[in-house]
Amino acid sequence: MSAIVCSHIAKAYGSTSVIQDFDLEINDHEFVVFLGPSGCGKSTLLRMLAGLEQISSGELSIDGRVVNEVEPRERGIAMVFQNYALYPHMTIFDNIAFGLRRLKVPFNEIERRVGSVSATLGLGPYLNRKPSELSGGQQQRVAIARAMIKTPKVFLFDEPLSNLDAKLRNHMRVEIAKLHQSLKTTTVYVTHDQLEAMTLADRIVLMRSGQIEQVATPEEIYERPRTQFVAGFIGTPAMNFLDVTVRKTDGWRLEVAEHDFAVSGHAFRLKDGMRAVLGIRPADFSLGSKTDAAITFSGKVALAEFHGNDALISVPFGSGEVTAIVPSAARIRVGDEVTLTAPEERLHLFDQASGETLRA
Template sequence: MATVECRGIRKVYGALEVMRDFDLDIDDHEFIVFLGPSGCGKSTMLRMIAGLEEISGGDLLIGGERMNERDPGDRGIAMVFQNYALYPHMSVRENITFGLERAGIGKAAIDQRLAPVVEALGLGVYLARKPTELSGGQQQRVAIARAMIKTPEVFLFDEPLSNLDAKLRGSLRVEIARLHRDLKTTSIYVTHDQLEAMTLADRIVLMKEGRIEQMGTPEEIYQSPDTLFAAGFIGTPTMNFLAMESTNGVLTDGAVQLGVPFAVRPGPVTIGIRPGAFKLNDQGGGLRGRVERNEFHGETRLVSIRVGTNEISVAVPAFLNVREGENIGLDADAQDLHLFDPVTEKRLHPVRER
């Protein structure tokens, strides 16, 4: 059983505390994604799980056993790095099997373990080649194969697709998801790419400044972000935010008014609305504004509309004829509004009228 438990884990560099009070339980066979901007601590946390960084405080348990002082090779993990880390003078086969050979495993046993790994990743025709003769995507497959052949209980992925182009990222993302399903291992994956997180994760651990900002399924974090940071980080295009005042059941910034059918506490409120939640309304709409920019994105258009002092992004079907300079009306359902306290940046939970 390959559960991973983090109990109050801290990481300190001298006087600088970069990770604090990190608590997380990962179930056997679960696919967890650490997501966040650069410098949030996601790779540091992964390296502490791998044993490549010392844990300053707290406890790490894998399979119920404390791992703080265990060597990386004794933790039952395998790690795939961003930069592939292949030996250029070795063939693909030698790169994949090197770790097993150093562990003293016999050739027959290595060949038996090599065959299904090579087949799963489509590397059979490349075994005799050197890494320099491979594309970036092929090199990353070799790195994944080198991890797979160890038959680990826990897979660790440190931004493995960030050096690849968009098409290769898409195809390898599908392969990683399939391998996780077939191998039935526990996987922890680090990325700053929310598309990777949303499509791969059973649960996302969204991180900010060395701590967990929010944890949940992709749907939970997208539909009910706990904070302004989570709301702004998850979702493409980015959520719109409007600074408003709640007075007598009306939200207003002086130029714009929104009526909502539920109680909102009086005072400043930040309203979040996703671009896809708006509907154009030629009869007036809840908001009116001037089209500033119209970007064609294939099946959709991303339209920037000036509403009062705010510029709002609206995603509409590509066939709609929206012209720059025209004034249009917008509607948004109350259920699509996200309310946040502008001081604490925490989500506000409105009380609906009965």
């Protein structure tokens, strides 16, 4: 078992608090992604798991053992950094084998294990080369191989793909996913890239200002965001937000920018007169009038971006704009009059003061 338990973990540098009362349980074999904006504390947490940062308070256990005071090399972890940190004067074989040589593992065993991880990561043809002779993606695979060869209980990845171009990032993301499926090692992965998080994670830990904003599966965090911050951070293009006033007459109504939208309100905790924020993802809009739509409004297209199968359009609404994803085949152009609709089941409502979801 290689479960990780963080109990009331905190980190402070002098009077500056970076992590506050962090509680999380990571299951054996689970792939967990720490996601959040720069400065939210995700890399600091990873370094505390690795033993590279002291824990100010709280308790960290790995595989059932409290490791607050345990040296990094004795924690059963392996870490892959954003910087590949390869030895430029060594061959790829020697880079991968370096940790085993320090442990005085017999050469025959080193050869066997280097051969095994090299085959897994497709590095066999490059073992006699130097790092400078490899591409960025190949160098990152060497860094992963060097971590794998120690057969750790836990893998830690600190934004390992951020130095790669878009095509290599996509390729390496797939490679890391396949690697996890074959090894089943408990993995903690830090990134600010939501696509990496959504495609790799069993669960996402979305962080903000040193605290957990939401822990959930990728599907749940997208479909049922707990706060307006989560809803705005997850999803590309970003969710549309509209300030509304909730009214109760014959039914529930949302008043916004001279519009009055009727909703059943069954899915939300609403009060007459409350101030709320209506959230609608661009992909949840449809073109054309629909009788069962909760949201319907029209306007002239101010911006149209071709994205291949889809197009992103912006339509003025109140004092701002609303964005929607529509089929490119509709041939929408700037200046065209369009009607956008959205069903009630795709709407999100948040309390304007607290940012918490109003979903029942």
